[in-house]
Amino acid sequence: MNSFCSPSAQAAPQVAVGSSQRRGPLRAGERVQLSDERGRLNVICLAPGGQFHTHKGFLDHDQIIGCPDGSRVTGSQGQRYHVFRPLLSNFVQSMPRGAALVYPKDAGQIVTMADIFPGARVVEAGVGSGALSISLLRAVGDHGYLHSIERRQEFADIARGNVQSLFGQVHPAWRITLGDLQEQVLKHEAPGSIDRVVLDMLAPWECLDAVARVLVAGGVWISYVATVTQLSRTAEAIRADGRFTEPLAWESMVREWHLEGLAVRPEHRMIAHTGFLLMTRRFADGAGPLSPRVQKKTFADEDLDAWLALESTKRPTSGRKLRRAARSAAEGTALAQDDSGT
Template sequence: MLCAGEWVTITDTKGHRKSIKLVAGKVHHTTKGGLAHDDIIGQPEGIVVTTVGGLQFLVFRPLLNEYMVTMPRQAAVIYPKDAAQIIMRADIFPGARVLEAGVGSGALSLAMLRTIGPSGLLHSVERRAEFAEVARRNVEQFCGGTHPGWELSIGDLAEITLEDQYDRAVLDMLAPWDCLEKVSQALVAGGLLCCYVATTTQMGRVMDSMRAMGCFTEPMALEVSVRDWHAEGLAIRPGHATSAHTGFLVITRRMAPGVDAPMRKRRPAPGAYGPDYTGPVPRNVAAEHMEANRRRAREMG
């Protein structure tokens, strides 16, 4: 039964959702009259309640994917479609020790906390205290209190001291390449690193930085698109709520200590590391450039 103090999601006949906290005697006001919380408290999930103006609402406990996109926020959230891929591609498992940098409003934190369970550890690092506070409230609201496996630190990942070794690391920050050295030291051998970046420029630079370090495997990059569909009688078409680009995921694995990943045999595209390129140069590309410079020097006499 639904109890006072719980959060529920109410959905109208047009599909508009709203999360409310049940309080005895309180009324939720809509454009078509009030909805009494007492009509919900003590009832099972899946009921239909009606405002005094005749507007009907479905009532359920909130699903995680619904809560992630409707919860209060100060920073942009990682949407469920990307969070689901991060959980799978980074192979986050129950009991895992995970390092997260860039908490935002706590959406991905919630997804990972549900996955690792009470026996795991999620160490989240956020530079801005106001973002961290919003994330803390969102997590505690959905979990009904503090999560036993969550540690939230305020500060810069590049500057804080990491006491633990981690199975997985997820970076959602502007310049993840600045923290790759620190993350490589904190990850166990075979551990996975996932970077979430917004632009192709960021994606390219973080991938080249991983290649240049040598202690990571060849990185893989992807983006996720989800397409809703509308089906009613003969009217079958893509939905209006299709979610296309939100960000890129870059995923790699940590090599064993002292072991460098084999250099790629595939040659980069012509001009990929031309005179205008200012980022890190992968080891095999650097060797090719040195050999090309030697050839030009010999030709010039």
């Protein structure tokens, strides 16, 4: 007897959260991408009665609301535009932000190399503007679990607004907590209960013990760091701990190409270095490395003090800018919920 069910015998698939936001006519509260005749792009948030202004006149939002994705519209002075829903890469680069975002090229590497699978239990810190959170939520799905830990209330507010704006509602797999990772993850997550840990923070090596305690045997820890000093310090801490595999580090660079007839060449500008990724896996308790690693020269105290002093001089994002970004992130969510009647 054939053990496979026919398609008609299978239960109807449940609609995934956020999928309705990617289909159907364009709605109030959605961000859309306008492309003019010269290929220039603008991203706007649709609002009833709103207008998009340029030096060549204006375009009423009401002309766009209700149109199919990919429509062509005409402004007040004949300027023509194509209107599309932004792809994820477009959305995260145009959404309100309070902190530097994790670029799509790095988010894609994190999801793939850390093997973020549907149903996975993932811990993330810090959240920034929510760009990486969106990719992680898409990967774990509605029945997975993402616990995002962020130290700053302003960043959490911006991330919450951006995530809800993209998915159209609070994502059922998402939990966001204010505080330090070392304290909050041990408070809320049982030992060995987390499949993957993703850290985007200044000093990930300080969280090594907390990560080792909550990560399941065979689980993956991946860190995103900006500087060579952070990369080296994290790698050496992992090696010295003995509960993780030899760390793997890399960076990714993306360069588009100009395509016009036979004039095919690399573009002059590219997205080069944005950050380093470092990945390792948790040994089962008692397993450890197969052979001791020869310890090479590490950081001198004066080197670390100089680096920390340099980091402390960087100009912080102003509270006013963060509050403005949080309001902007929340506006799209409110408009989308009003339009859907939720």
